[in-house]
Amino acid sequence: xxxxxxxxxxxxxxxxxxxxxxxxxxxxxxxxxxxxxxxxxxxxxxxxxxxxxxxxxxxxxxxxxxxxxxxxxxxxxxxxxxxxxxxxxxxxxxxxxxxxxxxxxxxxxxxxxxxxxxxxxxxxxxxxxxxxxxxxxxxxxxxxxxxxxxxxxxxxxxxxxxxxxxxxxxxxxxxxxxxxxxxxxxxxxxxxxxxxx
Ligand SMILES: Nc1nc2c(ncn2[C@@H]2O[C@H](COP(=O)(O)OP(=O)(O)OP(=O)(O)O)[C@@H](O)[C@H]2O)c(=O)[nH]1
Ligand SMILES: [Mg+2]
Numbered sequence: 001x002x003x004x005x006x007x008x009x010x011x012x013x014x015x016x017x018x019x020x021x022x023x024x025x026x027x028x029x030x031x032x033x034x035x036x037x038x039x040x041x042x043x044x045x046x047x048x049x050x051x052x053x054x055x056x057x058x059x060x061x062x063x064x065x066x067x068x069x070x071x072x073x074x075x076x077x078x079x080x081x082x083x084x085x086x087x088x089x090x091x092x093x094x095x096x097x098x099x100x101x102x103x104x105x106x107x108x109x110x111x112x113x114x115x116x117x118x119x120x121x122x123x124x125x126x127x128x129x130x131x132x133x134x135x136x137x138x139x140x141x142x143x144x145x146x147x148x149x150x151x152x153x154x155x156x157x158x159x160x161x162x163x164x165x166x167x168x169x170x171x172x173x174x175x176x177x178x179x180x181x182x183x184x185x186x187x188x189x190x191x192x193x194x195x196x197x
Pocket of ligand 1: 030031032033034035036037038039058061062063064065083084085086139140141142143174175176177178
């Protein structure tokens with residue numbers, strides 16, 4: 001089967017699946033290579049250990065062409081839908097069903113920051129996401145020369161964005177590689193999806 005046809009069929013079947021997703025749906029978005037797939041794998045492992053124990057070596061990942069659905073049981077079932085960075089043009093097809101949004105930025109990649117900022121602006125102004133709680137994750141803080149959260153907030157004028165946005169926005173610095181901050185991400189998901197019913 002031709003690659004384009006395979007991607008098209010996978011997308012159609014995901015659209016069908018998404019229609020009954022319910023209140024436990026969390027959307028995970030961000031530019032290509034920021035670390036979304038690794039985060040999901042790490043969160044799944046962490047939740048299965050109830051936040052305790054060694055995460056072990058980071059598993060390998062591949063660029064996500066399409067979408068990945070992963071269930072995490074953190075008191076209640078939360079389904080995380082990662083959309084590959086290369087799927088940017090159709091991200092909006094999935095806004096309707098989500099109650100929370102994880103938006104990921106690569107803190108070690110200054111050249112990608114402006115593109116991430118434009119993506120974030122688009123997400124925050126989308127009507128269908130107006131009621132979603134938003135967690136912005138600055139990932140890869142284990143790498144040398146990563147930008148601090150203060151530097152990034154100032155570069156993308158995050159305080160101004162937060163003041164204008166309809167959403168409740170939280171920020172965290174993490175390393176999906178080392179596991180830094182991942183228990184805070186899990187806690188945020190638990191709290192957000194508890195209040196979302
Ligand atoms: N050093 C470091 N590398 C990371 C971290 N998180 C992810 N990576 C690496 O970054 C690369 C891309 O990670 P992915 O999780 O595949 O990125 P993605 O955001 O899912 O990318 P797409 O699916 O293409 O949108 C992989 O080599 C990961 O191992 C991190 O916190 N630190
Ligand atoms: Mg991916």
